Amino acid sequence: MRVAPKEIQSFRDDFTYSNSTKAIERFPFPFVDDEYRYSVNMEPHLPKGGEGSAYDKFLDIDEHYLSEMAERELVLKEMPHRCLAMEHMDLACWDMVERLMVSLSEDYPDYFSLTREGDLWRWENKLLNINDQFTFGDSSSLPLPPLDYIGRQVQGDFALLDQRDGDLFLDAGMVTCPADWSLAFDAGMSFREWHGPVPMAHSEGIFDRALKYLIAIPVGKPVRRLNWTLTVNARMDTSPEKYHEWGHERTSVTPDNVGEKVYLRVEVQVLDRMPRSNAMMFSIRTYLLSLEDLVTNKTWAVRMHRALKTLPEPLINYKGLTRFHGTVVDYLSQFDPVS
Amino acid sequence: MSVIDQMSVVVTAVKQVAPMIKEFTLEPLEGQLTPFSPGAHVVVTMAGTESTYRNAYSLMSDPQDNSQYRIAVRLQETSRGGSVYMHQQVEVGTQLKISPPSNLFAPQWMAKKHVLFAGGVGITPFLSYLPALQRQQVPFELHYMYRSQQTGAYRIELTESLADRCHCYDADQGNRCDVSAVMSAQPLGTHFYICGPESLIEAVQTTADEMGIPPSAIHWEAFAGAKPGQPFVVELSGRGVELDVAADSSLLEALEAADIKIPNLCRAGVCGQCVCDVAGGEVEHRDSYLSDTEKQSGRVIMPCVSRAAGERLVLDI
Numbered sequence: 001m002r003v004a005p006k007e008i009q010s011f012r013d014d015f016t017y018s019n020s021t022k023a024i025e026r027f028p029f030p031f032v033d034d035e036y037r038y039s040v041n042m043e044p045h046l047p048k049g050g051e052g053s054a055y056d057k058f059l060d061i062d063e064h065y066l067s068e069m070a071e072r073e074l075v076l077k078e079m080p081h082r083c084l085a086m087e088h089m090d091l092a093c094w095d096m097v098e099r100l101m102v103s104l105s106e107d108y109p110d111y112f113s114l115t116r117e118g119d120l121w122r123w124e125n126k127l128l129n130i131n132d133q134f135t136f137g138d139s140s141s142l143p144l145p146p147l148d149y150i151g152r153q154v155q156g157d158f159a160l161l162d163q164r165d166g167d168l169f170l171d172a173g174m175v176t177c178p179a180d181w182s183l184a185f186d187a188g189m190s191f192r193e194w195h196g197p198v199p200m201a202h203s204e205g206i207f208d209r210a211l212k213y214l215i216a217i218p219v220g221k222p223v224r225r226l227n228w229t230l231t232v233n234a235r236m237d238t239s240p241e242k243y244h245e246w247g248h249e250r251t252s253v254t255p256d257n258v259g260e261k262v263y264l265r266v267e268v269q270v271l272d273r274m275p276r277s278n279a280m281m282f283s284i285r286t287y288l289l290s291l292e293d294l295v296t297n298k299t300w301a302v303r304m305h306r307a308l309k310t311l312p313e314p315l316i317n318y319k320g321l322t323r324f325h326g327t328v329v330d331y332l333s334q335f336d337p338v339s
Numbered sequence: 340m341s342v343i344d345q346m347s348v349v350v351t352a353v354k355q356v357a358p359m360i361k362e363f364t365l366e367p368l369e370g371q372l373t374p375f376s377p378g379a380h381v382v383v384t385m386a387g388t389e390s391t392y393r394n395a396y397s398l399m400s401d402p403q404d405n406s407q408y409r410i411a412v413r414l415q416e417t418s419r420g421g422s423v424y425m426h427q428q429v430e431v432g433t434q435l436k437i438s439p440p441s442n443l444f445a446p447q448w449m450a451k452k453h454v455l456f457a458g459g460v461g462i463t464p465f466l467s468y469l470p471a472l473q474r475q476q477v478p479f480e481l482h483y484m485y486r487s488q489q490t491g492a493y494r495i496e497l498t499e500s501l502a503d504r505c506h507c508y509d510a511d512q513g514n515r516c517d518v519s520a521v522m523s524a525q526p527l528g529t530h531f532y533i534c535g536p537e538s539l540i541e542a543v544q545t546t547a548d549e550m551g552i553p554p555s556a557i558h559w560e561a562f563a564g565a566k567p568g569q570p571f572v573v574e575l576s577g578r579g580v581e582l583d584v585a586a587d588s589s590l591l592e593a594l595e596a597a598d599i600k601i602p603n604l605c606r607a608g609v610c611g612q613c614v615c616d617v618a619g620g621e622v623e624h625r626d627s628y629l630s631d632t633e634k635q636s637g638r639v640i641m642p643c644v645s646r647a648a649g650e651r652l653v654l655d656i
Contacts, residue, residue, distance in 0.1 A: 212612075218441045219440055275374045275440070277376055278379070278442045
């Protein structure tokens with residue numbers, strides 16, 4: 001059984017966001033070794049973990065769907081530029097509309113349906129009470145620009161990368177729940193440019209190898225990788241645009257509140273070649289799990305403790321954990337019999 | 340979750356479109372084909388009696404049509420077998436395996452104008468550009484060079500549908516394209532695309548260089564795949580294995596025949612995916628991917644097109 005969307009909870013102010021037992025079970029826990037190792041860790045985006053796992057569909061719709069869509073509306077209302085698409089990305093945006101509508105309607109027929117007669121499409125989203133008819137490829141036939149329209153109906157951030165001159169360029173996207181990066185700032189940048197701030201990996205040649213791999217991804221062979229960080233409070237929108245609202249919260253972590261206040265933030269990132277435009281769709285699906293929920297799984301608690309304990313200093317700083325990394329490691333150590 | 344591997348297709352039409360060029364229509368054995376981007380190609384696997392050939396061919400149907408793909412194959416005088424196989428063995432009803440489309444020659448949608456130079460069978464990738472350029476309503480010109488006694492496929496249809504946006508040059512009639520005149524007449528922001536013989540690519544690149552047009556505005560696809568050469572022996576140092584590479588086989592094909600999987604996309608020395616480390620022997624570099632420094636180092640080879648310069652090569656595989 002999959003976890004069904006539940007009532008709207010908040011990712012700001014009173015932070016009512018919570019995970020059910022089922023949601024905790026299916027959390028995409030990222031650490032596979034006891035020691036933290038830097039790697040590109042890409043694998044084919046194929047179903048794994050059985051029915052109901054976070055990996056068994058192309059796009060994961062879970063119990064937080066309505067909450068995340070409500071949060072996205074709040075962000076976009078205040079900052080419309082969190083969704084942008086350069087003019088030459090029009091076809092790529094329609095590629096994305098097609099990929100998302102087709103996969104959502106095939107994977108979740110109870111929630112979404114798509115009817116196609118040539119270019120005349122009808123899209124129904126029962127969860128958000130949307131029912132629209134439009135002409136595929138004609139942006140004037142939708143109530144919003146294509147990326148904006150579909151982006152408000154699916155969990156996770158999306159970027160569309162134009163491929164040219166053997167490189168990828170961040171030329172469109174909808175980014176309302178980023179782990180401290182800004183779409184408006186990165187817009188138009190090349191792969192190496194937007195990865196500029198990442199420590200250690202440049203000298204190890206990781207980005208050269210990753211880029212070569214990415215530009216060769218063929219149609220129909222999506223790949224995924226996991227990324228992670230820690231977030232204070234269940235805040236989805238940790239963007240630089242909102243730094244003044246969340247940056248200071250990193251000083252609020254104490255030994256008494258660390259279990260409920262600090263969340264492991266995991267991104268399931270998927271790269272998928274868009275057939276019509278040759279662009280790459282980069283989706284970033286974010287999951288939040290409080291440490292006190294995480295340690296209900298003893299294996300995770302031990303592994304997380306060891307991974308964080310061996311995390312290199314430059315990464316602690318890059319991920320923004322400097323202020324509370326020690327408190328988190330101390331908290332987790334009580335669950336590790338070896339420590 | 341849909342993942343596409345090799346696709347099975349059946350040939351539903353074969354048409355002689357020029358004295359040396361045949362067009363093949365491919366339809367899926369089941370389901371639908373995927374839409375593709377203009378300039379994309381597929382790698383066709385041909386199970387010949389002596390060896391398996393894999394050649395990349397541009398898709399030239401409308402990219403939005405997912406009911407069929409069309410490719411065109413020029414019979415190569417110095418063929419290693421692939422184009423001969425397509426011309427002599429493949430007929431209506433033949434089943435083939437093709438890779439999903441991939442694209443190393445996509446239009447740059449930021450261009451203010453697109454100028455296409457096609458030489459002979461090099462017209463094929465542009466046939467998938469044209470419907471997309473027309474739909475996007477962007478300015479473009481096609482300059483099509485051919486020898487009507489060998490190539491020149493689709494020139495009548497193109498002239499009719501594109502009118503003054505199509506310029507034809509039949510070398511057998513003594514008509515030549517003045518590349519620099521064409522290029523100097525273009526507005527700033529024009530991107531140039533070439534698919535044709537090496538000489539045409541060089542002519543456009545040289546002209547661009549002289550005119551100060553940046554390399555990022557020049558896009559080309561050489562349609563030459565692997566050419567035959569002298570037979571040689573390749574030793575795989577990591578496996579303690581020796582393989583014979585026949586005169587009409589590429590090194591990549593010899594490796595594949597021994598079940599050694601090497602990533603590859605273009606099979607024409609362009610995409611850089613199949614690069615292998617060389618541990619011994621001299622290389623005859625035939626690719627356009629490695630830098631001059633890399634070529635001179637003798638430490639790497641693109642096995643899809645390049646070969647041993649002597650009788651023996653050692654690869655670090």
